Amino acid sequence: xxxxxxxxxGISYSQTQSGAYALLLEHEETHIKLPVxxxxxxxxxxxxxxxxxxxxxxxxxxxxxxxxxxxxxxxxVSVIIYQIVDGVFFSNINFKNKANDEELILDARxxxxxxxxxxxxxPIFTTQQVLNEAGILLELEDVSKEEQPFSETVQSEDNLxxxxxxxxxxxxxxxxxxxxxxxxxxxxxxIKRRKKKID
Numbered sequence: 312x313x314x315x316x317x318x319x320x321g322i323s324y325s326q327t328q329s330g331a332y333a334l335l336l337e338h339e340e341t342h343i344k345l346p347v348x349x350x351x352x353x354x355x356x357x358x359x360x361x362x363x364x365x366x367x368x369x370x371x372x373x374x375x376x377x378x379x380x381x382x383x384x385x386x387x388v389s390v391i392i393y394q395i396v397d398g399v400f401f402s403n404i405n406f407k408n409k410a411n412d413e414e415l416i417l418d419a420r421x422x423x424x425x426x427x428x429x430x431x432x433x434p435i436f437t438t439q440q441v442l443n444e445a446g447i448l449l450e451l452e453d454v455s456k457e458e459q460p461f462s463e464t465v466q467s468e469d470n471l472x473x474x475x476x477x478x479x480x481x482x483x484x485x486x487x488x489x490x491x492x493x494x495x496x497x498x499x500x501x502i503k504r505r506k507k508k509i510d
Contacts, residue, residue, distance in 0.1 A: 314391060314436035317345060319361065319425070322354050334425060336392075336435065343446035345392070345437065347400055353422035358496055360429035365499060368488060373426045384409045387431035390424040393438055395445050404428075476505060 317336040324332060332354035336345040349357075356373045359365055370378065380387060385406045394401040402424040406415040419427075428435050474482065479502055486494040 312438065315340075315439060315442060317392075317435045317437055319357075319429070319435075320344065322349075322358060334422065336425075336437075338437075338442060338446070341442075343442050345442065345446050347421050347425075349422035353420075353426055356426040357422070357429055360426055362496065362499060365483075365496070373423070373430060376427065377430045380406065385415065387427055387433045388414075389433050390419075390428040390435045391437070392421055392424075392435070392441055395441050400441070400445075472501070476502070479505075 315338050318339055320335040320337045322332050322334050331348050331350060334347040334349050334354070334357065336347065337343070338345070356371055359367065359371070360373065367374075385408050388405045388407045390402055390404055392400050392402045400421040402419050402421040404417045404419050404424050404427055406417070407413070408415070425435060427433075479498055482494075483498045483502065486498060
């Protein structure tokens with residue numbers, strides 16, 4: 312089957328479901344976006360997987376499963392979003408045994424599948440049919456600003472701008488220690504913005 316590769320364009324608050332987030336995937340060639348509604352925990356987990364440099368003091372469920380996969384001598388090869396039924400996406404996670412190339416396919420929620428894929432830097436694919444059924448064409452002028460994971464309000468960003476880099480690092484360490492990953496990601500984004508200005 313001719314699968315279409317997707318990239319993660321961002322995570323934002325869902326406009327349709329209270330307390331949920333929208334994971335925005337995009338087919339690079341056509342720029343068709345695939346919005347997937349996910350829960351708060353999965354949004355945090357995907358964001359932490361993308362960040363790489365924020366490590367919670369205790370492993371999250373997806374981190375634990377990642378360690379198990381590696382310990383069992385498997386690797387995550389790809390994720391395939393193969394179907395959508397009544398607004399629900401269905402996905403498979405494809406594994407391969409490093410010793411004998413044996414393949415293993417597990418059914419998974421799309422949010423969990425993506426959270427695992429980012430930890431292995433594995434590609435995410437879908438079918439043309441899913442893109443036809445659920446894809447939308449959006450023009451995102453400034454994705455870094457609009458789709459920033461967990462940058463909640465302009466007010467909170469302004470508050471962070473008034474804090475020194477040293478204080479930001481302390482706040483980041485404290486947020487991670489307290490497992491307040493929403494705040495940790497906001498602080499991390501502010502630190503990155505400042506480092507870009509320096510560079």
